[in-house]
Amino acid sequence: MNLQLTASPLDLRLRDSFRIARGTQTVAENVLVEIRYGDRTGRGEAAPSPFYGESRATVLAILPRLAEVLGPDPFAIQAAWRGMARMIGGNFAAKAAVETALFDLVAQLADQPHWRLWGLDAAACPPTSFTIGLDTPERMAEKARAATEFPILKVKVGVADDVARVRAVRAARPEAMLRLDANGGWNPKEAVRRLNELAPLGIELIEQPVEATDYDGLRFVREHAPMPVFADESCVRLEDVPRLAGRVDGIVVKLAKCGGLRPARAIMSAAHAHDLRCMLGCMIESSLGISALANLAPNADLCDLDGHLLIDDDPFVGVTVEQGRLTLSDQPGLGAKPRR
């Protein structure tokens, strides 16, 4: 009998409404995928983003079709990937949920954590940043102070007056490492001007200063701003990596962009071939999605895996974070289980 897939809505309520250059979010409307095999259940999370053409509605609409490619064998992940790719393009958050649910089953059946099956060293995970969304400078400073447990903050920018906001965060946390993320909110000249203004505050890197399709803008910023430039929205598919080489210093890998652990690994390898640094990133996700990608953290150079820290009532338990340090689960599978 073929594997059966069930999909159900997963509402994640944000502790604070979360604002980035593109908009504001109070609830993440994710989807939980479960695939049963004997007495085991493999689980995956879809965190759809309208920016990449998905919503909860599209995920719930396509999952029953994607499920048709599943055969009886949870180990047949390559075949599932090919089947899903033939079925429909894009829809990578939905595909990632299916693929990670299968990898969860495989590692459970092998009775090992996924990262161990791949020979990875859990002690090699880079620390994760904690994200400070856009707000008034005062509120952002307050949030930064409340996050003293995190030595690395990722500060959202890309709107008017963001320089004042970053100054407020820096004043609140003089010792923290600060990363900036503009989510494509600047034009190239604006980016260079602001980054040069912000540089004296001590900035580790800038993520996606210009819009996703502006590859030459990325290069312009890299050539004229004094800190490393990372591509997030500009880096979705494996083929994007070579085009980004020479234009940025690093890339951001997310399950919801690339479609699963297999493509994530491929993108990381391609990036390292070009001496690009790899940051693992996330959407607003529960510990289910975060734990899945965290299995690859030992191969990453930087981590921004804090989606589960921004929500109330995380329905899953998995990777834990202390002082920004990730501790991968030592349980068989991808490492997350329902909190109950």
Add this chain to the structure above:
Amino acid sequence: MNLQLTASPLDLRLRDSFRIARGTQTVAENVLVEIRYGDRTGRGEAAPSPFYGESRATVLAILPRLAEVLGPDPFAIQAAWRGMARMIGGNFAAKAAVETALFDLVAQLADQPHWRLWGLDAAACPPTSFTIGLDTPERMAEKARAATEFPILKVKVGVADDVARVRAVRAARPEAMLRLDANGGWNPKEAVRRLNELAPLGIELIEQPVEATDYDGLRFVREHAPMPVFADESCVRLEDVPRLAGRVDGIVVKLAKCGGLRPARAIMSAAHAHDLRCMLGCMIESSLGISALANLAPNADLCDLDGHLLIDDDPFVGVTVEQGRLTLSDQPGLGAKPRR
């Protein structure tokens, strides 16, 4: 207690002496690595080549040092890789033997074939070619006729009179797919002249027409010869892949060049990011080494995994080949066991 490694010579006698553009071989002086863990034994094979700076003597000399990086846990492969890389550069055949022995243990402990743990589809393996070494045109034709079971032949060229040799093989096997491998034996203009002369015989691809370091020569051949160009000796490390993009159509991945399954996978991903095709290749190896790399064949575009078919008394049993089609082992581990 830390994992203990034992190394022993593995002499592989060739059925016929094997000549390529660089020289002639009658015995492959390989090395068997065994790592014990409880009642399991993980095995790996080193197939050193002087071209890449290794011999049996260097492998046997460095293995005891490499073994020092092993801890008590066979799953700690990333840590072993980092330890070996810090210990000494190069020595990739020796490192591959250690790394594959560890992956063999991991998959045995997970009670699954390696390819299944990685979700790969055994039915997706491309067929392998069978190699016809350099000899008189008559003898090469004879060997080609004796290999009728193989629909794809890889014919060694790169010496004087090789056009006559390929003609003889083509006459003996009018229906076969022919690949050529010059092992760097031509200069670029010579390569283009001969390949244009050979093209009417029907040639699928040319491997390494010019010497390893002549990247511009590869591009010149690609631009002026009528068949796809693959890089073998020119493609050793992950960082070579981006430099080869635009200069060749594909690359050849071998354990003895890159140092193991983990780097092999990374190189394949980087190549695919550049739309380069990947051929899995080998040295003269027993079924131990061939079976190890064959686990990645479902991700490859072409295979040249025939080293074990060129020797007498293969001391291992593993992947089988019929009509050029690979059948991966369904046993736990990398798929090879001693023949006894």
